[in-house]
Amino acid sequence: MKNKTYYEILGVASHVGSGQIQAAYRFARSLYSGEATPTYGLLTADERDQMLALVEEAYAALSNPNVRRDYDIHLAAQGVRSHAQESAPPHPEPVPPERTRAARVPPAPDLSAAEPPSEPARVPEQVNGSVLKALRESRHLTIDQIAALSKVGSRFLKALEDDRHDALPGRVFARGFLIEYARALRVSDTELVERYLKHWTGK
Amino acid sequence: MRETDLTSEESRRFEVWAFGGGKGGTGKSALAASVGFQLSRLGKRVVLVDADFGGANLHTCLGVAAPARSLLDLVRAGGTVADEYAHATPYPNLRLIGGRVDEGAGGLPVGWAARLSTALRALPVDLVVLDLGAGVGPETVEVMNLADLKVMVSVPEPSSIENVVSLLRSLCLQRLVQRLPSNEVRRRLQAVQSGEAAMRVRSVGDMLREIEAVDPSLLGAARALIEEMAITLVTNQVRDDADRKFGAQTAAVVRRHFGLPMSYAGFVHHDDAVWRTLRRGKMFMVDASRSRAAEDIRRLARNLLQRADQSPVF
Ligand SMILES: Nc1ncnc2c1ncn2[C@@H]1O[C@H](COP(=O)(O)OP(=O)(O)O)[C@@H](O)[C@H]1O
Ligand SMILES: [Mg+2]
Numbered sequence: 133m134k135n136k137t138y139y140e141i142l143g144v145a146s147h148v149g150s151g152q153i154q155a156a157y158r159f160a161r162s163l164y165s166g167e168a169t170p171t172y173g174l175l176t177a178d179e180r181d182q183m184l185a186l187v188e189e190a191y192a193a194l195s196n197p198n199v200r201r202d203y204d205i206h207l208a209a210q211g212v213r214s215h216a217q218e219s220a221p222p223h224p225e226p227v228p229p230e231r232t233r234a235a236r237v238p239p240a241p242d243l244s245a246a247e248p249p250s251e252p253a254r255v256p257e258q259v260n261g262s263v264l265k266a267l268r269e270s271r272h273l274t275i276d277q278i279a280a281l282s283k284v285g286s287r288f289l290k291a292l293e294d295d296r297h298d299a300l301p302g303r304v305f306a307r308g309f310l311i312e313y314a315r316a317l318r319v320s321d322t323e324l325v326e327r328y329l330k331h332w333t334g335k
Numbered sequence: 336m337r338e339t340d341l342t343s344e345e346s347r348r349f350e351v352w353a354f355g356g357g358k359g360g361t362g363k364s365a366l367a368a369s370v371g372f373q374l375s376r377l378g379k380r381v382v383l384v385d386a387d388f389g390g391a392n393l394h395t396c397l398g399v400a401a402p403a404r405s406l407l408d409l410v411r412a413g414g415t416v417a418d419e420y421a422h423a424t425p426y427p428n429l430r431l432i433g434g435r436v437d438e439g440a441g442g443l444p445v446g447w448a449a450r451l452s453t454a455l456r457a458l459p460v461d462l463v464v465l466d467l468g469a470g471v472g473p474e475t476v477e478v479m480n481l482a483d484l485k486v487m488v489s490v491p492e493p494s495s496i497e498n499v500v501s502l503l504r505s506l507c508l509q510r511l512v513q514r515l516p517s518n519e520v521r522r523r524l525q526a527v528q529s530g531e532a533a534m535r536v537r538s539v540g541d542m543l544r545e546i547e548a549v550d551p552s553l554l555g556a557a558r559a560l561i562e563e564m565a566i567t568l569v570t571n572q573v574r575d576d577a578d579r580k581f582g583a584q585t586a587a588v589v590r591r592h593f594g595l596p597m598s599y600a601g602f603v604h605h606d607d608a609v610w611r612t613l614r615r616g617k618m619f620m621v622d623a624s625r626s627r628a629a630e631d632i633r634r635l636a637r638n639l640l641q642r643a644d645q646s647p648v649f
Contacts, residue, residue: 143591144649156649163584169577170585173493174500174592 137207138190141183146204147273147281147316150195157191204318205254208270255319259327261295267317268293282312289313297334306334341377345640351455351463352639353482356489357498359390359469362571363488365609366632367466368396369620373636375428380460382421384432386478387468391434398616399424402433407440409454410447417454430460440474448477455481469498471505480510484565486600486639490572491581499568499585503595507539507561511546514560520549539594562596565642569635570602578602583646598644603631 139146144156162168164175164183171180193199256263268278275293279286288309291299300306310328314321354367368383375381384406385393394401402422409420409432421430455463465482467475479485485506489495505528512524523545527536536542539561546557568589570582579602586599606628612619620629638645 142649143587148649152649155647159587159647159649162580163588167577168584169491169493169581170496170588173495173497174585174588179592 136186138194138203141186141190142194146207146271147277150197153191153194157187157195160187201318204271208267255314255323255327257327259324260331261293264313264328265293267319271317273316278313278316281316282309284309284312292328295331295333297332300334302335303329303332306332341379341640346378346461349456349461350483351452351465351481352484352486353386353465353467353479354486354488355467355475355479355502356487356495357469357471357502358489358495361488361490361495362603362609363387364393364396364466365613366486366488366569366571366603366635367464368393369618369629369632370636370639371462371464372397372426372429372618372620373632374462374640375426377636378428379462380428381462381464382417382430382432382455382458382460384455384463384465385434386465386475387434388438388440388474389436390468391436391438393466394431394433395616396613396618397424397426397429397431398613398618399431401435402431405434405438406432407434407438410443410451413444413447413450415450415454415457417458421458440472443474448481451478452481471502473509476502476505476509479506480513484567484639484642487566487568487597488571489568489581489585491570491574491578496585500589500593503566503589503593503597504537506564507542507595510560510564511542511557515546515553515557517550517553520546520553523549538592561594564596565598566596567598567600567639567642567644569600572605573602574605586646598642599646600638600643601631601635601645603628603635606631 137146142153142156142160144152148156161184163171164180164187166180175183193203255267268275273281275286275289278284278289282289288300288305291297292306292309292313297306300309307325307329310325311321314324317324354363354370356363364385364387371381371383383393383397385391386406387393388407391401391405402420404420404422406420409417417432420432422433424431465478467479469475479502487499487502489499508524508528512521512528515521515524524542526532527542527545532545536545543554543557546553568582568586570578570585573579573581582599582602586597589595589597604627606619606626608619608623608626609628612622615622619626620632623629637643
């Protein structure tokens with residue numbers, strides 16, 4: 133499972149909520165805990181143990197909102213594709229012993245003393261529509277996915293990204309949309325809002 | 336769910352399905368026959384094909400005699416017209432291209448698989464259901480690779496799923512060998528198919544690495560060839576809750592650890608009605624239509640038709 137993200141280890145997309153993380157964790161644990169028939173035929177006892185340890189590690193990180201946020205920033209910083217892509221080869225095969233932990237990108241954030249997120253994933257000093265778009269694309273999210281996450285209509289999100297401020301219902305609304313957008317991207321909402329609105333030209 | 340409510344898209348689409356899975360006795364023939372029968376009842380024109388060379392028994396699953404002309408007769412004759420080999424059964428919309436128990440597949444004419452594909456696709460029907468034999472012999476793999484939908488039948492036992500994975504591995508290797516335009520890649524993969532390199536190459540990721548070592552420009556094509564395969568798993572002879580979970584778990588492990596696209600179509604309970612009716616030369620779908628297995632088959636046929644994946648979504 134080298135190069136697998138925590139999301140891939142649990143078999144979830146990177147934007148899911150905590151309930152889904154937990155359900156995926158339970159399912160993954162059931163696969164490797166030795167109760168499941170198929171894994172007897174397909175994986176060795178060592179491979180099952182390795183996977184079980186990885187699943188626990190992934191869940192410990194992703195079930196903690198602060199750690200998860202930092203981890204997401206790591207992912208974005210490294211341009212890692214963080215969506216679980218179960219059906220798209222090439223696929224990691226059973227975990228090679230040893231190599232696993234060291235080779236997986238990105239490094240797991242330390243649970244006790246979370247390091248500050250690496251620079252590139254912070255909200256840039258200058259924020260306009262193109263920067264929003266770049267942030268979104270670095271997470272491999274579509275406008276529609278942001279819309280689903282943020283409950284903000286995709287035509288408003290598009291207007292934000294295109295800097296068509298007049299197409300938005302007003303500054304107050306734009307502010308609200310930006311907060312939601314920032315949360316969907318898991319970046320600081322205050323910084324994003326302040327920096328984007330600096331260049332506001334609309335009503 | 337009404338029995339007559341196929342959407343127009345569902346009834347129009349032509350497809351070839353293959354039921355396989357490597358191991359003998361898991362229920363490939365019973366499921367191929369009963370799913371084919373169910374879809375014929377829903378109004379699809381169906382031809383069942385016994386492609387278990389040497390172990391043909393699909394006719395007994397339908398309660399009919401072995402037909403005079405078999406699939407191997409068609410293949411050996413090198414014909415591309417299969418209609419006259421498709422014998423009527425007592426059931427409307429359902430015909431059978433059968434096999435004989437005494438015949439083996441040895442020495443098939445060159446190019447037989449492509450001609451068989453042409454012949455089956457020219458049949459004036461909506462669905463062709465192929466029933467495959469056990470093992471991962473080249474004929475079995477070749478026939479399975481002809482199918483638009485590959486249905487893997489497994490019972491909830493480790494040895495059965497090992498057979499499924501071994502068949503899947505052969506399917507992928509054969510597909511890549513046949514379709515990738517490079518003799519060198521072909522040689523490398525053929526060596527992997529049997530030789531000592533076999534141990535090294537378990538998953539699709541391993542296969543892609545072999546290809547990359549020879550010609551990285553073919554990686555994209557190789558990936559696409561694997562991804563476009565429609566493979567689904569059915570659990571047969573389910574007895575308890577652990578068995579009911581087997582299919583979704585297996586499909587997840589196959590996807591995550593072997594890199595193979597595999598969905599999960601559902602399960603069929605172990606049900607004495609299946610072999611009791613069979614023993615009397617009857618079909619459980621007709622003579623035990625209220626049985627648990629018959630109910631499961633109706634649900635399964637629907638899932639297969641709609642390509643509904645029963646895997647949990649997170
Ligand atoms: N769901 C089931 N419940 C009970 N018996 C079954 C079931 N499915 C298959 N069988 C029985 O198992 C035996 C093997 O089935 P068959 O379809 O011939 O397997 P295969 O084609 O995979 O070799 C047959 O006697 C069949 O009646
Ligand atoms: Mg059979």
